[in-house]
Amino acid sequence: MRLCSHNTAFCREDFIRFFERKVFRTIEKFQMFSPQSRILVAVSGGKDSMALLHFLRKHDFNVDGYYLHLGLGEHSDRSLKKVERFRDRSGIHVIVEQSSDLLKMDVNEAARRLRRPVCAVCGSLKRYLMNRAAVKYDVLATGHNLDDEAATLFGNLLHWQTGYIRRQSAVLEEKGELVRKVKPLVLMSEYETAHYAFFEGLDSVTAKCPWSKNATSIRYKAVLNDLEFRMPGTKERFLKGFLTERESIFSLSADREPELSPCVSCGYLTSAGTCSVCRMRERLKET
Amino acid sequence: MRLCSHNTAFCREDFIRFFERKVFRTIEKFQMFSPQSRILVAVSGGKDSMALLHFLRKHDFNVDGYYLHLGLGEHSDRSLKKVERFRDRSGIHVIVEQSSDLLKMDVNEAARRLRRPVCAVCGSLKRYLMNRAAVKYDVLATGHNLDDEAATLFGNLLHWQTGYIRRQSAVLEEKGELVRKVKPLVLMSEYETAHYAFFEGLDSVTAKCPWSKNATSIRYKAVLNDLEFRMPGTKERFLKGFLTERESIFSLSADREPELSPCVSCGYLTSAGTCSVCRMRERLKET
Numbered sequence: 025m026r027l028c029s030h031n032t033a034f035c036r037e038d039f040i041r042f043f044e045r046k047v048f049r050t051i052e053k054f055q056m057f058s059p060q061s062r063i064l065v066a067v068s069g070g071k072d073s074m075a076l077l078h079f080l081r082k083h084d085f086n087v088d089g090y091y092l093h094l095g096l097g098e099h100s101d102r103s104l105k106k107v108e109r110f111r112d113r114s115g116i117h118v119i120v121e122q123s124s125d126l127l128k129m130d131v132n133e134a135a136r137r138l139r140r141p142v143c144a145v146c147g148s149l150k151r152y153l154m155n156r157a158a159v160k161y162d163v164l165a166t167g168h169n170l171d172d173e174a175a176t177l178f179g180n181l182l183h184w185q186t187g188y189i190r191r192q193s194a195v196l197e198e199k200g201e202l203v204r205k206v207k208p209l210v211l212m213s214e215y216e217t218a219h220y221a222f223f224e225g226l227d228s229v230t231a232k233c234p235w236s237k238n239a240t241s242i243r244y245k246a247v248l249n250d251l252e253f254r255m256p257g258t259k260e261r262f263l264k265g266f267l268t269e270r271e272s273i274f275s276l277s278a279d280r281e282p283e284l285s286p287c288v289s290c291g292y293l294t295s296a297g298t299c300s301v302c303r304m305r306e307r308l309k310e311t
Numbered sequence: 312m313r314l315c316s317h318n319t320a321f322c323r324e325d326f327i328r329f330f331e332r333k334v335f336r337t338i339e340k341f342q343m344f345s346p347q348s349r350i351l352v353a354v355s356g357g358k359d360s361m362a363l364l365h366f367l368r369k370h371d372f373n374v375d376g377y378y379l380h381l382g383l384g385e386h387s388d389r390s391l392k393k394v395e396r397f398r399d400r401s402g403i404h405v406i407v408e409q410s411s412d413l414l415k416m417d418v419n420e421a422a423r424r425l426r427r428p429v430c431a432v433c434g435s436l437k438r439y440l441m442n443r444a445a446v447k448y449d450v451l452a453t454g455h456n457l458d459d460e461a462a463t464l465f466g467n468l469l470h471w472q473t474g475y476i477r478r479q480s481a482v483l484e485e486k487g488e489l490v491r492k493v494k495p496l497v498l499m500s501e502y503e504t505a506h507y508a509f510f511e512g513l514d515s516v517t518a519k520c521p522w523s524k525n526a527t528s529i530r531y532k533a534v535l536n537d538l539e540f541r542m543p544g545t546k547e548r549f550l551k552g553f554l555t556e557r558e559s560i561f562s563l564s565a566d567r568e569p570e571l572s573p574c575v576s577c578g579y580l581t582s583a584g585t586c587s588v589c590r591m592r593e594r595l596k597e598t
Contacts, residue, residue, distance in 0.1 A: 183548060247538065
């Protein structure tokens, strides 16, 4: 395979070695976790999270998976099947939860009743349930890749979402019961991760979430890929420069961060008195 | 004319009023200059600088023009003709200088002998001569527009050129003999300025500098225009957000700025002992 960003080409074996070495270096560089850490990997059934779970297991990390079934129709069912097959083959323990257990309805229906965008409801739920599931672990790892993170950064810079810019990083430290979060694939492009998953024979869902079609992040990814094509290495330099220099570039004083206290209803840390998910549940009872 | 970024359309008169009011507001917002200030406008013969000079004269500011003939073949000759015609019609005093008076050769030839990119030699010379010419004025105004500045910012963010990011602003304060610099059109898009110049009957050079063809800034402008097309107003929000919030977003401590002292040869402020233009001239004598 050709890798223009590094001006080189690899055979299968060499690429796998190159990819894994780079992930190891990323884990070390950002001090994500140690060989002893208990790691929970959030898996969606897509190539990135499957590749991450596979990589960690392959290298004998102490790892479990977490799959959240969001009830987004056929897409969720198909993803779950891929995850179950992967679990059966690999023997990795994967926790499976249904968001409907909490809301008593699927995400689409909840969003409709709450008159909120599906992605907002889904995001809140995911964060909430993942944080809850990860309480017994040292760290929650997600499969966010270079393309995801560079597009997020680009969008946040374009609109000067300074709160989000301050919080974007390869590692989010723990805060009370909110577990430490890490992104080991943060410097691996979608192209690289897709090749790794393919070369390692991983079977993953290729379809995107049906709600992501018009996401602006897709536009930002396209823009960055266009620049990458003309100036190979641009995406990685852009994100790596930010991740390694962010503390010297930005005014990141901690006093700007909101104070968190336990939700009066469920105990989840929140900046409001009642957390967003409990507020959602209350409102859904009224509808 | 349609103006998607403001979701509106204008007739000729209304657009001119809209444009001029916006420039006035920009001048006030960034406290660029007062009605009494003596202003020197750097003119290239292109629509932006001509529109700026025209606007300032129309509203009775105390303004002169400055044209630097860089000896870039036919392009420079044609630009000079446009500027001279504008001067003769408007009665504005325009200082005309030749860069070859300083280097004893044109910029192309100097760059070839110095084995440096033409744009680097041209940039150094322009800054040097403009600063020298502006000594007798309160402020040097340039025609940089929204597209120029947004593309510059985008490029600097993409490569985390933190020094450049820290220095990019609508106003650069004076420093010793280096005159205060302002960009009154910084929030006017190329599209808006082109329409203003057209509606006001200004005759300007439409050809770009022959050396700008492969400039990466053109690529960045294209990317931003693509986003602007899909999300009208993006460019202005991006740049305005930066210009107004930059001090709270970035660590802009002054102690990072290099100390300046007079060039041992010509007295121009420089961070090295001998300024870049004097070094160029010395090296050219040796070739």
